[in-house]
Amino acid sequence: MPNTTAIVELTILMPCLNEAETLAVCIEKALGYFERSGVVGEVLIADNGSTDGSQQIAESLGARVVDIDEKGYGSALNGGIEHALGTYVIMGDADDSYDFSDLDGFVERLRAGDELVMGNRFRGGIEPGAMPPLHKYLGNPVLSWIGRMLFRSPIKDFHCGLRGFNRQSILDLHLQTTGMEFASEMVVKSTLGGSRVSEVPTTLSKDGRSRPPHLRSWHDGWRHLRFLMIFSxxxxxxxxxxxxxxxxxxxxxxxxxxxxxxxxxxxxxxxxxxxxxxxxxxxxxxxxxxxxxxxxxxxxxxxxxxxxxxxxxxxxxxxxxxxxxxxxxxxxxxxxxxxxxxxxxxxxxxxxxxxxxxxxxxxxxxxxxxxxxxxxxxxxxxxxxxxxxx
Incomplete structure (x- = not known):
């Protein structure tokens, strides 16, 4: 739990929907980062209706849990951001695909004044089998290229799930989407709003869960594209x-x-x-x-x-x-x-x-x-x- 006598500098935020298999290891890595780096922070789980005991696992390890009733990836993250105590927030999926013990690059850029710091998996490295070929060679490159072309954004990996930001700056953008297109909305609105945006290399590991991911390739890809069309x-x-x-x-x-x-x-x-x-x-x-x-x-x-x-x-x-x-x-x-x-x-x-x-x-x-x-x-x-x- 965060130290209530000190200002919380960083909230590590994880959206959660039945992540009992991998949630514990993600929380332990995040807590380990705080211990190693000396950053004053908290681990916040934005639970979106888990029924597998994820809430109890998180609380037993010292994480704070907030229940988000409105369904959807964007809804969970928006609710989590509102409840976060940190000046900065680093968000990432709770499937053990991102390494929460290695966040120095994000914190460095946030302290330097960047308002949105995106991870770049193509620069940091993608473990074999961590990203489906459809996403690696078509979905992510094409949608990221469209985003750069339409909005003159410097971001080359629009859909990296590990990203850090100044909490107040993101709240001021009034993000509204409830689904997976939330990832694009954050980048687009930050770019259009003149925010300081940057990227740091990050690694992507193979999903640690035995079940299929929540992401639906064609459905969610279309929602991202539709969102970009509305904005440009x-x-x-x-x-x-x-x-x-x-x-x-x-x-x-x-x-x-x-x-x-x-x-x-x-x-x-x-x-x-x-x-x-x-x-x-x-x-x-x-x-x-x-x-x-x-x-x-x-x-x-x-x-x-x-x-x-x-x-x-x-x-x-x-x-x-x-x-x-x-x-x-x-x-x-x-x-x-x-x-x-x-x-x-x-x-x-x-x-x-x-x-x-x-x-x-x-x-x-x-x-x-x-x-x-x-x-x-x-x-x-x-x-x-x-x-x-x-």
Whole structure:
């Protein structure tokens, strides 16, 4: 137990769900680190509903146990961080895959002022059989690369479970995810918030449990990727969507005046139809990027908040979107009505297919874009109602 007469400098935090096989050895290594290093600290077990006696094992060895009712890896860690007494917290899984007796590198960097210190298993060494090939060669490298690319993070091992941080700095980030994506949220928010982030080499040993791990590769990998997508709609949706929309609109307008020949390639109404589809997809992507970021802003996901986007957000409302969307839809409808009237004056006879489609395709495109704009505005209205309730 921590020395109550001294300020607790470090909390070693372990989330726990039925870890009776390996919990004792992890706690003993952590306590041994305190004894060897002289760091004043505590071992805190954030129990997430164990039924195998893990709580009793922890308490018998001198660790402090807090019960976290809300299920999930992120929930357990968030609850543990709130209950921690230390100025600094080092968290790690209780499966004996990380060495809690060797934390000097983390403590050194934390004392130097770093607010998040990540372990890097690829630099420190991965024991044979400790990491599945799918995770080692695909999952971790790809997701870490995406994280570095989207957020300019210096971290090369986004998902290392052994990491240290300044407790107050992490509390100030208001981490919200409840599952395995909590690991990504901590790195992303720290990076976006301008925190001092660093890495130290750490080793990964083979899981000491006889049962399968809680991690589900594809399910949890998708949750990490989905989280990264929510945090960076610009590069995944806004920029590609804007490019697709611009190309599509330009092509539809140009082909509305007649066939276009570039070199040996001719473009006509069939190309115009596909370009209209490209414009619709691009516009939907842009709307998705805007609505996703508004959702992220309202939920406190984005740190720091973008002032330029906030100004844009104030100009976007259910009413303004409905008016713009209605205007686009009515313009397209008016073109369609004019075509219908013209056809009627001809006695509804045979039409010039190419000439008719060159006008009908832009008209249909305007009606689709108008409908999308109206529905986007309605969804924005739903988001606004949700925030007012809170």
């Amino acid at each position: 709609p610009r590069w995944l949706f806004l920029i590609p969507g804007t490019a697709a929309f611009a190309i599509g609109i330009a092509g539809v307008v140009l082909l509305g005046f007649g066939p276009l020949v570039i070199g040996r390639i001719g473009f006509t109404y069939s190309s115009q139809l596909y370009l209209a589809a490209l414009a619709v997809v691009g516009y939907q992507s842009v709307l998705f990027a805007i609505l996703t970021k508004i959702y992220a802003q309202h939920e406190g996901f984005r740190i720091p908040r973008s002032r330029s986007f906030e100004r844009l957000e104030k100009r976007i409302s259910l009413e303004s979107s409905a008016l713009v969307g209605l205007g686009l839809f009515l313009l397209g409808l008016a073109i369609a009505v004019v075509q219908l009237v013209g056809w009627a004056t001809q006695g509804f006879g045979a039409l010039d297919v190419e000439g008719t489609l060159r006008v009908a395709i832009p008209a249909a495109l305007l009606m689709m874009l108008g409908s999308q704009t109206i529905m986007g505005g309605l969804f924005l209205g739903v988001l606004s109602v949700g925030t007012k309730r809170r």
